[in-house]
Amino acid sequence: MKKEDILTRGICFDPEIERTVDEILASVRTNGDQALYEYNRRFDHADLSSLEVSQEEMQKAYKAVASKFLETLKLARKNIEDFHRRQVRSQFVITDQPGVVLGQKITPIERVGLYVPGGTAAYPSTVLMNAVPAKLAGVQEVVMVTPPNEDGSIKPEVLAAAQIAGISRVFKVGGAQAIAALCYGTKTIPRVDKITGPGNIYVATAKRRVYGMVDIDMIAGPSEILVIADETSKPAQVAADLLSQAEHDRMASAVLVTDSLKLAKEVQEELKKQLMTLPRSEIARTSMENNGKIILTDSIDEAVKISNQIAPEHLELSVQDPFRILGAVKNAGSIFLGTQVPEALGDYLAGPNHTLPTGGTARFSSPLSVDDFVKKSSFIYYTxxxxxxxxxxxxxxxxxxxxxxxxxxxxxxxxxxxx
Amino acid sequence: MKKEDILTRGICFDPEIERTVDEILASVRTNGDQALYEYNRRFDHADLSSLEVSQEEMQKAYKAVASKFLETLKLARKNIEDFHRRQVRSQFVITDQPGVVLGQKITPIERVGLYVPGGTAAYPSTVLMNAVPAKLAGVQEVVMVTPPNEDGSIKPEVLAAAQIAGISRVFKVGGAQAIAALCYGTKTIPRVDKITGPGNIYVATAKRRVYGMVDIDMIAGPSEILVIADETSKPAQVAADLLSQAEHDRMASAVLVTDSLKLAKEVQEELKKQLMTLPRSEIARTSMENNGKIILTDSIDEAVKISNQIAPEHLELSVQDPFRILGAVKNAGSIFLGTQVPEALGDYLAGPNHTLPTGGTARFSSPLSVDDFVKKSSFIYYTxxxxxxxxxxxxxxxxxxxxxxxxxxxxxxxxxxxx
Known part of the structure; x- marks a missing residue:
């Protein structure tokens, strides 16, 4: 990929897909639940008798999950809570002028809908990363939509995570039709004020189309990592980190920027070696071939400048003294400091959110946070x-x-x- | 207007306008400044020799503005600064676990473009309300675009406000072409990271189309006021407040919700009377006829509930004890407390922002603030x-x-x- 392509990357919207999505939106708006059952049959090959996951299904799923993993989920929730609690903001009031009271009031968004993709991409971490900040913000009702398997079931780990995160209701519907249901409301699915969560191109397009009637978190593009590494980095670790992004999907991008030719060469060798045994090697190889890049710079400071232009979703400062250059980082979703901190740590457990700005939008966008689940109102009193x-x-x-x-x-x- | 219409109001996008806008976006992307000069001739009938307002023009405009109004502008800047300064946020760091440092870094957006409409809607207040929070956030470069008059000039008050607000460069271009220039950059106009400011349907559509490549503030719809009034309100004051919104444009909406039949009737009489002498009565009358409404409730508490459903841009609590119900207000952009606080005060001088969520988006959106001009990055360090x-x-x-x-x-x- 040319440097120019990195700087102008982003999501392209296909008019064909937009038309399909618009049809789905209109159909759900008009036909409600009936349309959802129909799309479930057509797209997910699931013939459901009920759209909502029952209490019984919830409990069964929770029991089906290994207790060790339930502990991991609870540890993740705790760390995510501890970090996001610091984002909770206070209202303020100003009384400096006689007879004047000015202020800013903070109110949670009333109802939030969380989209969780299905199939292999049904990630329990997504559930926690979206629901925890919403709950901390004070959102009364967090509902979840996710496409059913052909037998009408939902992955137990996802349902367990939903319970651990305090999600009140889960509905079996995916794709643009799920976004439509959350935006307009149906007999079964309540209309929400905001939709968050990742999804495929149909979901992303639907979110973009309904934005304004309902709020959305962001239009997420393919996952990205940029690793700034100096000679103190271990090639096997850097390669493993690059591949941990590349394995996400064929459009993912993994870029190494280094001032060490030696490291650059060794990482290249390691990539080849590790790809041979990586289970998702086919995806990772395609992604590395299409969007992978090693950029050699004169200095680490120059590497930071290049990173600021690219504005990556994940940025690893895999250098001896990462805190020295932290202040120089202007555009990045999440920053991983030091050779011993892989990006994967942030995906699950460290605490900060893993929903991050992609496609260069870190120039102006932020990680998902408690702020995204409240709104501010100003108030003015004068005598x-x-x-x-x-x-x-x-x-x-x-x-x-x-x-x-x-x-x-x-x-x-x-x-x-x-x- | 039926209640149902109030609850489902919003901005409709016209496919015809979308096509026109897409053509303009593509043309500016390809032809740069040349396209801008051409559109200036075609749409604004202005044949310019330079797109940028010169230092000389700036100084001349400043001198042309009455010194009393310069003082008003400076007072407005001071009050807006005092309020928005309270929104400036601190970075945080968490060191609770041994060997772990987590944090949230705040970085200003690098470059912001402010759109200011032309003609009679060229508001100096818009300049201040957008530029002041951007500067407080630490944005390095705030540039402004605004359509020229036929003689190539820009309203002196707008240029004076730009100088008072610390805007570095002003460009003479409006409409979708101005949004395109800010999004893609041209030889003369720098590419920005975020575009803010109101505009007509072409500007709004263009902002919606480029959203994602560049950030936008919001898609602003017609202005709205909802006045909750009890029997202690003066009919002439309530009517004047309703008309101050209605005079904005024919699509504006002004709604009174009251528990006093007497007040309702008297306000109706006052509206008729005041419309007879209001300079912009034609606009205000159309707006009142289309979107004006008086809703009678059993109690003020019920009025608040209705207001929460409507989620108005401006909400006046024109009642005896407005602080009693402040906590019950969930969805409103800006709240005006008491019978003596007209919404117009907030438009200019009180301090809080006048860029507010319209079309019911106060359910999930906030007034423009310092937050809109920074982005957050999380960071993670582990030993x-x-x-x-x-x-x-x-x-x-x-x-x-x-x-x-x-x-x-x-x-x-x-x-x-x-x-």
């Missing part, structure tokens, strides 16, 4: 005396903008007349 | 010992998700081998 003091300025401003009605709303109070 | 402790959990998690490459990135460190 009549305080309004009197500032009134003429407001009237002047409004008249300059040609909005006499605005001026009158002031003058009717401060002067007792319509100007 | 080798700390990684050893948690390693097996991560390996287990990765294997459960079928991502052996992820497990290997851990095991190559904790066990010295690829699992």
């Amino acid at each position: 009549a005396d305080a309004l009197d003091k500032i009134g003429d300025h407001v009237i002047d401003f409004a008249k300059k903008e040609g909005l006499d009605g605005h001026a009158r709303a002031i003058s009717v109070r401060t002067k007792g007349e319509l100007l | 080798a010992d700390a990684l050893d402790k948690i390693g097996d959990h991560v390996i287990d998690f990765a294997k459960k998700e079928g991502l052996d490459g992820h497990a290997r990135a851990i095991s190559v460190r904790t066990k010295g081998e690829l699992l």
Whole structure:
């Protein structure tokens, strides 16, 4: 991939897919649950009698999961909670001017829908990473949608994670139709105020189409890693980290930027070696061939500059003194400090969110956080005396903008007349 | 308007306009400045020799503005700064676990583009409300685009506000072509990371189309006010407040919710009376006829519930004890407390932002704030010992998700081998 391609990468929307998605959105809006049952048959080959996962199914799934993994899920929840709790914000109030109270109020979003992909991509970590910050934000109701298997079941680990995360209801529906259901509401599935979670191109397109009627987290593109490594990095570790992104999907991108020619060559050798035994080697190889890159720089500082231009989702500072360059990093979703910190640690357990800006959007976007599940409202209180003091300025401003009605709303109070 | 229409209101996108906008976007992407000069001639009837406002033009405009209004602008800047400064957030770091450092880094967005509409809607307040929070966030470069008058000039008040707000460069271009220039960059206009500011349907559509390549503030719909008033409200004041929204445009909406039949009737009379002398009465009358409404409730608490469903951009609590019900307000962009606080105060001078969520998006969106001009990055540092402790959990998690490459990135460190 040319450097130019890295800088202009992003998600392309296919008009053909947009049309299909629009049809699905319209059909669910009109036909509700009936459309969902129909799409479940057509796309997921699942003939369901009920869209909602029952309490009995929930309990059965929880028991089916190994107790050791339940412990891992609970440890993950604890670490995610501990990190995200620090993001919870306070309301504020300003009382500096006599007779004036200004403030900012924080209110949780009322209802959130979490999309969890099906099949091999049904990740319990996704459930925790989305639901935990929503709950910490104070969201009353977090519901989940996920496509059913052909026999109508849902992966037990996903249902266990949903219970550990405190998700109230789970519905068996996926694709654009699930997004439609969350946006418009059906008899069974409640309309939500925000939809989060990853999905395939149909899900991503549907989220993009409904954005505005309902909020969305982001339009997630393929996963990315950029590793900045110096000669103190171990080639086998760097290669393993690059492949841990490359194995996600064929569109994933893994880039090494280093000031050491020796390391660059050794990593190349390691990549070949490790690919031979990696279970998902076919995917990882395609991804490395299409989007993999090793960039050689004169210095680590130059490497940071290149990384800022690329704005990667995951950035590893696999160098001797990573804290030295932390301040110079401007654009990156999540930053992994030191040779001993693989990106995979952040995917599950460390605590920070794994829902991160892709496709260069780290230039302006942030990891999913508690902030994404609240909204702010400002408030203004003035006494009549305080309004009197500032009134003429407001009237002047409004008249300059040609909005006499605005001026009158002031003058009717401060002067007792319509100007 | 039926209640149902209020609850499902929002912005409709016209496929015809989308096609036109897509053509404009493509043309600017390909032809750069040349396309901008051409569109300036075609749409704004302005034949320019330069796209950028010169230093000389800037100074001339500043001198052309009445010194009293410059003072008003500076007072507005001060109040907006004082309020938004409270929104500036700190980075945080967590060191609770031995050998573990987790944190959240805050970085300003590098370059922001501010769209300011032309003609009668060229509002200096828009300039301040967008630029001040961007500057407080630490944005290095805030540039502005605005369509030129036929003689190639820009409203002096707008240029004066730009200078007072610390905007570095102003370009004479409007419409979808201005959004394209900010998104892709041209020889003259720098590519930005985020575009904010209101605009007509072409601007809104263009912003929606480029969202993802570049960030946007929001898709702003018509302005809205909901006034909750009890019998202590003065009919002339309530009517003036309703009309101050209605005069914005024909699509604006102004709704009164009251538990007093007497007030409802008197406001209706006042509306008729005030419309007779309001300069923008034609616009305000159309807006009131299309989207105006008076809703009678049994109680003020019920009025708040209705307001939460509507999720208005501006909410006036024109009641005797507004602080009693502040906590019950869930969905509103900006809240005006008490009978003596008209919404117009918030448009200019009080301090809170006037860029607010419309079309019911206050369910999930917030006023424009300093937060909108920064992005967060998480960071993770683990010592080798700390990684050893948690390693097996991560390996287990990765294997459960079928991502052996992820497990290997851990095991190559904790066990010295690829699992």
